[in-house]
Amino acid sequence: MPRIVRMRGLLATSIGVTCAAALALPLTSPATAAAVRPAPTAEAGTEAARAAALPGSTQSLPLTPLTRDRALGSADRGTRRTDVHRFSLLGVVWDDPDAALHGRVQVRTRPAGGDAWSGWQDVETHNADHGADPGTAERTSGHVRGATAPLWVGDSDGVEVRVHPDASLPAGLRLELVDPGAAAPVHVPVAPRSRALPATATAALSKAERSASAANAPLARLGATKIPALNREQTQRELGTKKAGKHRAAPYIGPRPSIVTRRGWGADESMREAGFRYTTTVKAAFVHHTATGNNYTCAQAPSVIRGIYRYHVRSMGWRDIGYNFLIDKCGTIYEGRAGGVAKAVMGAHTLGFNTNSMGVAVLGTFTSAKPNSATVKAIARLTAWKLGLFGANPKGKTYLKSGGGNLYAKGKNVRLNVISGHRDGFATECPGKQLYGKLGTARSTAATYQGR
Template structure:
């Protein structure tokens, strides 16, 4: 995700806006009766964030080696000396101004919980502004967004040490000032939630098809107590009501014929909808729906899919993937100030597919993943870092399966090209027309290393497989 060039970011007038939950849609639709929370309010999944300020490091000796360091200019070096902490599994660094770049290095080392074992120093990706809401969008202009590194999954830990150093710092050279308000965020994903599956026939909730720039939410009705959902969780589940029962933890896969039959698309798209893959819902991975903004934001259509790597490291098991997702989600919302999880979908190293930003997996949900090109696109994050490590074949296959279905719903050919208008990025000026692959890497829309060169080289395979699944 390292930005390869620095440019000014233009302001875009996004076509997809977010409205307050209570705002009426432009053409008032008739809402079918939907669910209300049960009398005994269910508890959202636990989790927490410790936010610790970084301080100037002047002449401190790293405890890892005991080797003294040269005196550090306080403006050029900050950190946190080795200390105990409450349990956490993901680390990131944030600062006050979302427009400020951190030109330098950020490294952390952590202690495994209940041991005396400290890891070696690990680097965090500092150029993360390209994974964000578009300039001028309601999300970006909310006043809550902060600058941030990419987060790093470190596993169950109870000790931390941090060092941040300006890239131009040296014994005889002046160093560029680091951003103000540097803090380290220690995220605990909480325990995995219980996974009761809703039983019976179709859900009692019917979601209204959204219009671009509008939001939808569940309307009062009768919610089965067996679903065990808060109102926010019921709303998140209700927008998938045509695909799975209310409170389902998994959207089940369908054959190609079944997918085409269910798809609400134009006649020209019908023959080219790939089989719907199984998708773990937000409830399935334990999203705390009280964290996100209650309204959903939509864009007009889905013309392209941008593939990313999460840059959170590869030291996770597939059983831990839901915990990784809950940690990233909390970091995006609580630490970085975003409205929700940034990506529309996530894929783990075993090829499991997860629902990302709330709003409905079959709908054109506005994400925050590819600066300048969030409108009329979707973002898929493969959990891990693939700059020097090959992505598993299962993950590449999952990209193909997901795009064959989702792009097919909107009549897109995975092997084709599409023209998108830039909202302003580090590669295309605001208003510039960019001709991109329908399945693109993040680096195609922004000057960045994301999704890592090893994953980027596999996108041709994903395009071919995706088109074949569509019957092309």
């Protein structure tokens, strides 16, 4: 029988699958889940209406034994479901964030409204290297779970997963099916700085939306979906770094790139934890790939980000999306974790090195696929500007103190490239061999943008 469980305020459906007959059990619909909530106050009712405008859901399905390997003392696990709600992104999670899944996870999906199944795809199982540092409030919240990397599969309504272990599997294995929602963000017109936006343009913002947007002042107006690009002179003028007369400051900072805000990609601000957390400065940028696959279009990128956001928060138990910025295959830059794109926001991206750094994730998998020039250029443009705000040289070296990981002990001062790959701080494949090989180009291009 279906049973309803509450996970951090989210009503999720957990369906026991013990035999073939169980596959016919229906999932609880989102409407049914919403119906059991307490009667809202006027303010809560407004928040509920806003949440309804940003649809999205997570289905959690336990993985049950399929076969048993007596030598390992562990069973293959999996499930096959053809009665699920539509989803576009998936991953496997388990209870203990410190436990590793040693084995192979494969999935195949059925496109929504279709009959043909996809081929089997591997899901990246080594994902613990992305996350909050050991001992931090986010890591020790009691909500964090172990997880594979999320995989983007496109609009689907059927799924089959199989997990073959190389050792005993962690407890509580379940498949997470994420619907990122399809609502388009509200457009807020760009007005001259001397004019205020109409009250109607910002009146519909919730408290959380207003807070996330206000963190980007004065770069963009409240409720803006995009932070506009500036040339280098405009960027320097905005920072007040140019002085009158012959002698003027010569800051090394690249022109500010255009950045799609959280409102621009449709973030449901009610889902993350309230408030923001900051580190002291930004001395380095760690480049990642999301390992979500490359089968997305640029028009789908906001949906991919909403899916990752929901997976990080609802499935993995983080306070917000882990990365500070994301970049798609067309070179579009997106704001990640809330708190202000020009500020030193504490992320959860490079285990052991989240303090005084930022995480930049490229949407896709670059183990064998090569990133295109638009992606590499976007990395350079973003880092030239953001690192320049904090006086960092993209071609230089810096020291970061390790918070603990599998390469460097906690407390060790580590010399790193100012633009590093994730694997420089943790033994991992991320950001993939092909993207990692382009970081030298990104460093030199970013330095050129800074005028070095």
